[in-house]
Amino acid sequence: MINRLLALWPHPAMLRTLTIRYAVLGVLQGGMLLGLIPLLQALLQSPPDLNLAARWTGIIAVLGVAYLGALWWAKSLGYRIAHLIMRDLQHGLGRHLLTLPLGWFVGDRAGRTARTVAQSTPSAASIVSHVWPELVQSIATPLTVVAGVFLIDWRMGLAFLVTLPAAMVILRWSAPIVRETQVVMDDASSEAAGRAIEFAQAQPVLRATGRAQEGFAPMERALDQQRVAFRAALNRHTMPQIAYIAVVQVGFTIVLVSGALLALAGELSLAETIALLVLAARFVEPLAQVGNLFGTIRVAEVAIDRVAEVLDAAPLPEPAQPKPSGDSTVEFDNVTFGYGGRPVLNDFGIRVPAGTMTALVGPSGSGKTTVLRLICRFWDVNGGSVRVGGVDVRELTTDSLMSQLAIVFQDTYLFDGTLAENLRLAAPDATDDELADAAAASRLDEVVARMPDGWDTRVGEGGLSLSGGERQRVAIARALLKEAPIVLLDEATAALDPENDAAVTAGLTALTSRGRTVVVIAHRLTTIEQADQIVVIDGGRTAEVGSHDELMARGATYARFYRERLTAASWQVGGR
Ligand SMILES: Nc1ncnc2c1ncn2[C@@H]1O[C@H](COP(=O)(O)OP(=O)(O)OP(=O)(O)O)[C@@H](O)[C@H]1O
Secondary structure: OHHHHHHHOOOHHHHHHHHHHHHHHHHHHHHHHHHHHHHHHHHHOOOOOHHHHHHHHHHHHHHHHHHHHHHHHHHHHHHHHHHHHHHHHHHHHHHHHHHOOHHHHOOOHHHHHHHHHHHHHHHHHHHHHHHHHHHHHHHHHHHHHHHHHHHHOHHHHHHHHOHHHHHHHHHHHHHHHHHHHHHHHHHHHHHHHHHHHHHHHOHHHHHHOOOOOOOOHHHHHHHHHHHHHHHHHHHHHHHHHHHHHHHHHHHHHHHHHHHHHHHHOOOOOHHHHHHHHHHHHHHHHHHHHHHHHHHHHHHHHHHHHHHHHHHHOOOOOOOOOOOOOOOOOEEEEEEEEEEOOEEEEEEEEEEEOOOOEEEEEOOOOOOHHHHHHHHOOOOOOOEEEEEEOOEEHHHOOHHHHHHHEEEEOOOOOEOOOEHHHHHHOOOOOOOHHHHHHHHHHOOHHHHHHHOOOHHHOEOOOEOOOOOHHHHHHHHHHHHHHHOOOEEEEEOOOOOOOHHHHHHHHHHHHHHHHOOOEEEEEOOOHHHHHHOOEEEEEEOOEEEEEEOHHHHHHHOOHHHHHHHHHHHOOOOOOOOO
16 A cells, blocks of 8 residues: 555655654553553552552553654644645646546546546545554554563463464455455446436436436446445455454453463462453454554555556657647548547548638548547547648647647537636637627627626536537637637537527638638538538548539539438438
């Protein structure tokens, strides 16, 4: 546990100091317990030696005061180190997350990362504030007691000692079991939490389809699995727990029987025997404590593993000798790419000249979103190259690439701030006039005018107090404000109401008329007709490229799509 922690937080000297302080604490506690022996001897001999008893009471009291002082001395250091660990791990995670490819965040990673930062770092820090100190103390106290008992009577010392190795064997045996079950319970909890979030988000769909009452099968399955995992884990925990308690109790019995036999044989005085038995009862306490701690240690280890998993994720390689960016042409040259083993893009090639608009169309799953992600370098290609301004994106620094791109994805995420703050994320120094200009071009000004507090209206977490179309207007306004030469846009697939539809068209017109290079996954007929070039993607390849008129004249895939969609009530080229 400590080695794993040190691998993430390499400050062994501080942990050594902490260990010494808690060991001193354990020794002081053991000393107080040992002080009971002469105290009881003085009281139980006939006649009782009250002077001696008073002297030992004084010594125990001094040890008690020293113990309290040492407790403050050790705890304050433990809390300080825990604070440093939490701060360093959270900062380290934050810095590392910034270097990871954006593709790393796709899927359920966002939720897991939130858990790691918010829950696993305090859990890892609790190792030094609670787990390790208690463990050190729980070992130092019994060892001090055993050493003291050896000095009084070596046979009783052996009787005390015999429990320790047996307890260690049981703990070693149970450690992997506890750890394994902890991982299973943790995974089951993550899955159940994920499904519960999905259930909440799917409420509109479930209610619209009349299935809200029946519940939601994936969540029910996940909750069932969680219950089964918890029951199985608790069952597996039971055996090691019983075995450990048995060892401690058997050890206690051995001490009792040995004490009784030695007393009967006249080898121990009555006072010594009673004192040793009192000590045996107190001796068992810290040992039982160690048994409980091992479960907590495994929980902390799982937390460390989760932090390490994020910190071990490979950062996006930055070029050793970055090249300066060129113009805003975007090119795919014989690009091959797949997620895992399955190829998605095969020998894919397109050229988007600077200052023009290209619409990507094609059936669902053909690879349109993947094309946009590769331009942003969410992932690196397996073959060929993606070039921006004539330079391979792998030869541009992330900052330089990102400064050239504005991204408008379907589900625009807005921060829980005001409309103005959300827009200024793209350009913190933008003047009010620039804000107003971007808003007018994307028709966000209409939304601002409708809102009670205008630009100061709070949009709620994720921008949920705005409609999907309104959020996309904010994203387009951001793209206009950012002054990035290339805009990547994934149009909302849901049919927009006429007002939002007109706003997106106006935003696109503004972007192209201001010389931006626009690559758009197009779902609306108006967008496709607006484009300088249409790229039809099918099966990860470029099936057709040309203007609307050229492709219609060819009468192949695009023309077929177009006619189908035109006749459909809700026209969507994406095949949805
Ligand atoms: N993160 C991912 N991990 C694994 N496979 C993925 C991932 N993202 C996409 N895919 C797969 O890659 C293929 C292409 O997906 P992509 O999202 O690029 O298609 P698309 O044309 O944009 O589809 P749609 O129009 O439905 O959004 C699909 O088969 C999809 O299942």
